Amino acid sequence: MKVVLAAIHPVPSPQAVPLANAFLKAYLGTDEELAARVAVTLCDFLRSTPADVCAAEILAHEPDAVGFSLYLWNTEESGRIAAELRRNRPGITIFAGGPQATADPLGTLTGGGYDFLILGEGEVPFLEVTARLADGRPFRGAPGTAWLDDGKLASRPQKPVALLDTIPSPFLSGIIEPGRYGGLLWQLSRGCDFACEYCFDYKGTKGVRRFSLERVDAELDFLVRHNVPQVFVLDSTFNVDAKRAKTILRMIRKRAPHIHFHFEVRSEFLDREMARLFAGITCSLQIGLQSADPAILKGIRRHFDPDDFRKRVALLNESGAVFGFDLIYGLPGDSLAGFRQSLDFALALYPNHLDIFPLAVLPGTPLAARAAQAGLDHLPAPPYALTATPTFPAPDMKRAARLAGACDIFYSRGKAVAWFNGVIAPLSLTPAEFLDAFGGWLARQGIEAREEALGDEAIWSLQRSFLAHIFADRRVRRLLPVALDLVDYHYHYAAALLAPPPELPTDRSLAGLNILDQVVCLAPSTRLARFSYEITDLLEAGNADLREICACFSPSPSWAVIYPRGNDIFTESLLESYFLLLEGLDGCCRAGDVVARLALSGEGAAEFLKFAAAEGIVTVRNCP
Structure with a gap:
């Protein structure tokens, strides 16, 4: 018997890894007799791939x-x-699982063309259903599955x-080949200790189950041995x-300092030691x-203490850890004014980035159950996606979406964390007011506020143009040169940081x-x-106010080279x-021709170029 497990990813990315399907295949291997009779193949696709192309690739494996x-x-x-698949192979068995199938089984079965669904954790149901199909027995009735019976769930x-x-482990069992991906997903636990009403993770039960530290240790060794980048x-x-978290962080610090890890954390459990470990x-x-x-968060079963949040995040800033925030607009009781206040609160804490979304009323969540009552x-x-609430009407939702897009472009994609608050301070605008103006x-320039539509250099150009506009509009044009110097420096710094050194x-x-x-x-x-x-x-001067900088220093043109060397970024004033x-x-x-054209001293220029070559600032093509 042959089974294909298909994963459709949004876009090519280091997160486009079929981890869930790999877990199913790995668990099937615990039944050696069944695994000998069933061949499981994993297929990956992108949303942009036409359905007929995907179906043809699946059918090429001749699956049952x-x-x-x-x-x-x-x-x-x-x-x-x-x-x-159904059109080309009418007798084939088609099923589905995952968060969407679990949250809305009736809707998925009614409109999706599936014979049955696997609900919740898939490993045990998948093994049971596969055994039934391999034996020619009916799949209906297997634990952890759902189906339609005379149109009823x-x-x-x-x-x-x-x-x-x-x-x-999908890693240790060889199912996932790390070389195929630009990164990997690493599952350390399942479940959640909290009960946020909008979240898929909340199913009426609380509690977290964790993989053992021995398992974590073995998989970390796998990540290191295979040079996984992130x-x-x-x-x-x-x-x-x-x-446990500190133990894992120490393991990573000791053995995997070259791998970039992405973590989701709760602010209330941060302390100074943990911040330093991150x-x-x-x-x-x-x-x-x-x-x-x-009050808004209490309404969805989240506790929030603003002062405690500030103190915990301050520990991250003191330690130099890189962090970002999630923001949701449209929660019950929220408003455009409230969202703007949340945005101001967040940006005052110097996050590296913000991910901002409209509320999604997900089926199967407590919030969805009372959505009609709450309007x-x-x-x-x-x-x-939410379209309107009694306190957040549709026009305000559109304004919030535009504000979120502006923040994505100017702040997050624009890598503005180091200078944003200092640059906008003399404008007498709140961060939300500034971004709303942006x-x-x-919109007046006819530019759609979508971060994926703009590259880094285009965003840098937009930042400079808008700052020139608003500094003139707010009558602080004399401060613009120093503001643009800060913007330009951090743009080049970020570009050098992302570039591999020669x-x-x-x-x-x-x-x-x-x-x-x-x-x-010049090195790339x-x-x-x-x-x-x-x-x-x-x-x-650091994060000093623009007025203070202008009071302390006079304009004086300077020229600099910014470049990576080892794990650092160097700036040399020239x-x-x-x-x-x-x-x-x-x-x-020849370098000598450039030196002659500029009428420079040959001896001094040669010494400088050798220094530049040794630092990786330039590359010498004919160097033996």
Whole structure:
């Protein structure tokens, strides 16, 4: 018997990994007799791939049964592929599982063309159903499944797996090949200790089951041995158990400092030691703020103490940890004014980024059960996005969406954390007012406020243009040069940080080299920038107010090179002549020709270029 498990991912990304399906295949292997009779194949697709193309690839494996992992983003696409399969192979068994199937089994069965669904954790039901299909027995009635009986929903419950370590690791069992992906998903636990009313994770029961530290240790070793570049940790309550979290962070610091980890954490369980441990590894944290209004959050079973939140986040800022917040607009009782206040609260804490969403009224959640009573109008199908509430009418929802888009572009994608609050301070605008003005300015320019439509350089250009506009409009034009210097520096710094540094030449290769006879070019990771003020003065001033900077320093043009070396980013202030020398190295002519054209001293230029080559600022093409 042959089974295909299909996963449809939104876009190519390091998170486009079929972990759920890999767990199913791994668990089937615990029944050696059954595994010998059943071949399971994993197929990955993107939402943009036509349904007939996906169906053809699936059918090429000649499956007897096909299963889909359903999420908010792929329900429609999965249904279209299932219809193509049914059209080409009428007798094939088609089933589905995942959060969307579990949350809305009746809707999924009614419109999706599936023979049955797997509800909740899929490993045990998948093994049971596969055994029934392999034996030619009816699949209906298996624990943990749902089906239609004369048009009515029928199902049998199951208990979750008590000991997660009894589920084999998809990594250690060789099912997931890390080289195929730009990163991996790493599940450390299942379940949740909280009961937020809007969340899929809440099913009327609380509690977390965790994989053992021995399992974590073995999988971490796998990640290190296979040079996985980044890992998204699937544990929505990672730091609730502080002792365990700190143990894992120490393991990572010792053995995997080169891997970038993404964690979801709760602010109320952060302490100074934990903040330092996060800062001691390569990672980013995501914190679910959702709203800064305690009353709004209380209405969805979340507790929030603004003062405590500020203190905990301050520990992250002190340690140098990288973190961002989630915000939701449209929660019951929320308003456009309330959302703007939440945005102001969040941006005052210097998050690296904000992820902002409209409320999704997800089926199967307590919030969905009382949506009509609360007046929550929302889309009836995925993504179930809120359209209006009594306190957040539809026009305000559109204004909030524009504000969220403006924040995504200007702040998050614009990498503005280091300078945002200081730059807008003299404008006498709140962060939300500033971003609202930016969103309106974009609209007047005919630019859609969608972050995916703009590249980093385009966003940098928009930042500079809007700042020039609003500084003139607010009559603080004299402060604009220093504001643009800060924007420009951090843009180049971020670009250098993301660029892989070149391989450095050896001292021996440079020692006897007449570098002026060589073809020399600027390394791709090197950034050259001109500033209106001496850049080293601005960097030493730190986060000072623009007025204070202008009071302390006079405009003085400066030129700088910004480049990566090892794990650091270096900034060197240059003489204009050497800046022009670096700028003139086009990789086509001899370095000596550029030196002669600029009328520079050959000896001084050669010494500078050897320094630049040793630092990785330039590369020498003919260096032996």
